[in-house]
Amino acid sequence: MKQLLINDIIKRSAIKYQKDFLVKKQAVLDSLNNLKIEFNEASEIDYLNLIINEYDKIILAEPLEIKNVLLPIFSNLSHTVINNNSFANHIINAMKYKDVREHFFINVIRESEINTCVYCHSQSLVIVDILYKRSSEKNGIKYKAGDVRMQKAFLELDHYYPKTKYPFLCTSFYNLYPICSNCNKSKKDKKLDFFEFYISDESERQFFEFKISDDSKTKFLSSFKKEDIEVKLSGSNAKNTYEYNRMFSIDLRYNKYKDIIEELFHKRNVYNNIYKDSI
Numbered sequence: 027m028k029q030l031l032i033n034d035i036i037k038r039s040a041i042k043y044q045k046d047f048l049v050k051k052q053a054v055l056d057s058l059n060n061l062k063i064e065f066n067e068a069s070e071i072d073y074l075n076l077i078i079n080e081y082d083k084i085i086l087a088e089p090l091e092i093k094n095v096l097l098p099i100f101s102n103l104s105h106t107v108i109n110n111n112s113f114a115n116h117i118i119n120a121m122k123y124k125d126v127r128e129h130f131f132i133n134v135i136r137e138s139e140i141n142t143c144v145y146c147h148s149q150s151l152v153i154v155d156i157l158y159k160r161s162s163e164k165n166g167i168k169y170k171a172g173d174v175r176m177q178k179a180f181l182e183l184d185h186y187y188p189k190t191k192y193p194f195l196c197t198s199f200y201n202l203y204p205i206c207s208n209c210n211k212s213k214k215d216k217k218l219d220f221f222e223f224y225i226s227d228e229s230e231r232q233f234f235e236f237k238i239s240d241d242s243k244t245k246f247l248s249s250f251k252k253e254d255i256e257v258k259l260s261g262s263n264a265k266n267t268y269e270y271n272r273m274f275s276i277d278l279r280y281n282k283y284k285d286i287i288e289e290l291f292h293k294r295n296v297y298n299n300i301y302k303d304s305i
Contacts, residue, residue: 027232029223030224096195104191114191126183145213153180157172158171158172158175159171186222235260237258257280
């Protein structure tokens, strides 16, 4: 629900992601070229050549560039060739999306301040290090006990432009949203036209907030039963808020935190204004 303004910090993360992923660039281009043997229709070859020619731009293209430059370039061919699921899946594999999901984008999330699912904010994004238990040597490289053997991420990546329909964007930095599995299952391959995580200007920002309904507040202050509390999601656009809530069940999730709201009510009554301002 919170959106990130594309500033210098975000741009540096995108450039670092591109630089880290450079080790795979030649393998990606070779794999895409090799696909021309199996998928040799003229439209398929044109599509693959477009990805190869625009590859550097694809990785770093910001949302407006994706929308106004890349999508129009690919649009005519997309309708022709992406009905073939096998072709799309081969492109996704050739572009090393699995490596991005399991390694390269994990580093981006780890170094950023994105700690929760970007859609619901109720589920944490957890990344843990799995360490070597003892010193060893593998493929001529020596590892000490305590060195990081691998990273494990308890999160999933969503694509604003679904990779099944837009496989050329499967590893594009600004098309990757770190989310929880519940939101991923809810959204599937649908595109949220009204909500983008990365925005180029403050005018694009959608405002969402949580409110306790007046009726439930009155009930709770009379009964002091947390069951009487009702949390509602509201936003700057009623229709978008409704669609967002319907897709991700935001109200249902946040109404599970009534014990926290109850505690805040009690603190409000117990602490003076000076202390409340300080926290």
